[in-house]
Amino acid sequence: MNHLSLVIKREYLTKIRNKSFIVMTFMSPLIMVGIFALVAYLSQLNNEKIRVIDVLDESGMFRGYLQGNENISFEMLSEETSLEEAKTNSSESEDYGLLYIPKTSTIAELESSIVFYSEDSPALTMMNDLENALESRANALKLEEAGYDATTIKNLRLNIRPKLETFAGEETSKMGSGLKLIFGGAAGYLLFMFIIIYGNMIMRSVIEEKTSRIVEVIISSVKPTKLLLGKIIGTSLAGVTQFAAWVVLIGVFGWVITAIFGIDPSAMQQQQAATQAAAMGGMEKMVQDVFMEISNLPILNLIVMFLLFFVGGYLLYASLYASVGAAVDSETDTQQFIFPILMPLILAVYVGFFTVIDNPHGMVSQVFSYIPFTSPVVMLMRIPFGVPLWQQLISVAILFITFFATVWLAAKIYRVGILMYGKKASYKELIKWLKY
């Protein structure tokens, strides 16, 4: 077996067998699924109760016209009840609040004279429901007053939904943008997380070899660049293994928890989705749209570019992390070097989530998708929105050229740094090392 594969094998096996690695592999998905299930369960618990609202309608204009929904229901009080009586009754009963509609001379006056009494300030979503119910009846009354028939007007109203189509003739929908965002965002964020978690792991592994003083023994058998490369590849393979395990475990745990507790994790969004679906012409149409949009995404382009940017971006940062590990003596000294590495990475994610969402092809998005330290994240987020192939290729080319230059520099720092003990490295020192 040659040196590189020996180093890769050792790095991989040591990582995989490490106790905290194993614990993390199993605990992280458990914690994630657990928290998700808890949130789902709690919000279900929260929304279960239907809020009863007592209505004292002195105007008599709303009786029979107020319609409740799955969150609120209205209970009309007799018109003879005085306001004071109604207030005492409401506050003493379990009911959520009291809606008081006074008798006014004109309908317009209602705008400011209706009062809602409750224990404390009411929930926003409930107030929306309440206002909608009141407005739709009041508007109908105003129309009648002006001599129009409310139902006729409702029937006359047109609902225009432009059919979306690209110049190339592909059908799209409003779902598209959201979906593209999810694909791009997930790809960019995945890379970001991967770099931070496993970049750190590589750095620690370099520091470990330095502090345990084995590095000179190893270096007398293996070329430093091979050791560096083997470390990066071995750790990445361990990372890919861990990610794969997480995906599988989240699936399994999710399924188990759903089965045991009978929680439907999608319950949270069901209502929202249902309203959206209604607006777009039914659930079926929505599902259709999703599939249509997915098939419209440049899937092959996305996968190929994802792999290229992921590998290039990850290796670029991994080699930087490794040289930081070589430059210091202990993990506590890494801060001053880690910060400048994290900066462009965090910037990339911010640019991705704010600027790209706003305008995927704007000036800022374009510039950042060429800068090699941000391009992997930003470009990955842009690609689903359609980036010309030549632009993607230029960006990949810049990334890989920078990658080779960085690895060359990192290997130099690494080669000198691993044999420097007890010397506190400064940036000045690092530049000196590059000249050795």
Add this chain to the structure above:
Amino acid sequence: MEKLLVAKNVSKSFGSFTALNDVSIEVPKGSVFGLLGPNGAGKTTFIRIINQITMPDTGSVTLDGEPLHPSHIAHIGYLPEERGLYKSMKVGEQALYLAQLKGLDKQEAKKRLRYWFERLEIGDWWDKKIQELSKGMAQKIQFVVTVLHQPKLLIFDEPFSGFDPINANLIKDEILQLREQGATVIFSTHRMESVEEMCDHIALIHKSNKILDGRLVDIKRAYKNNTYEVGLLTENESQVVAELKERFEVNPAHFKTINDELQYKIQIPETASPNDLIQFLTQRGQITHFVEVVPSANDIFIETVKNN
């Protein structure tokens, strides 16, 4: 004598600092070669160049007549001064890994490890982690790993640090035995008594320059100055002392004895023979002690470094 390692005019600098300045060293085959020098003299840099960890700026190094090449790694065993092992890795696994990096195949490495572990009585450590072992125990494993691939050239940088006297002796015997079997040993240390005991050739590096090298006996011969340590029982001491001082360079000496005699270091002229001194002494009293003062490696080290 055939040379295993020949370094010619090797120079190396780091930035503005010169670590080695035009150093030429020849290591004869089958010798134990002492590489001596104060801290920071450039010994480690020289050793790292032999191990191809760093490249010389100028000059050449050949091993067995061939210029250094990556394949030579398999023929060199190196125990660095800054050494260690992976703390959380098991002993056996770790030794196998390091042996495979030196080009041994797994089965052969296993077989040899078993042999060495038995020989050094550490057989039951195979599944232990390094962090469970004491420093001396870890050093034994480090030694085994260094010699396992039966290298032609063994390089030990301060091999005895961290060993108790018993284990240090054990390792010393193992090193000498490896030499018997044909290995050449380069030995870098500050402990002059082990240089005295083990080395047949030495080179002294000071402030990046080689200032002395050769066979240890030749160097000693060159450094001796016809001085003899003498014990003499005599009745009229003051007269004898005066006579001695008149003819020779005399310095007081101190050695353990059961007699109450005169103790002096006496240097005779280069033209004279020790027999002349003995003759002179026998005429004046009874000789109880007569030894040629041969400079120790320690004396040579200190004197040469001071004079440079």
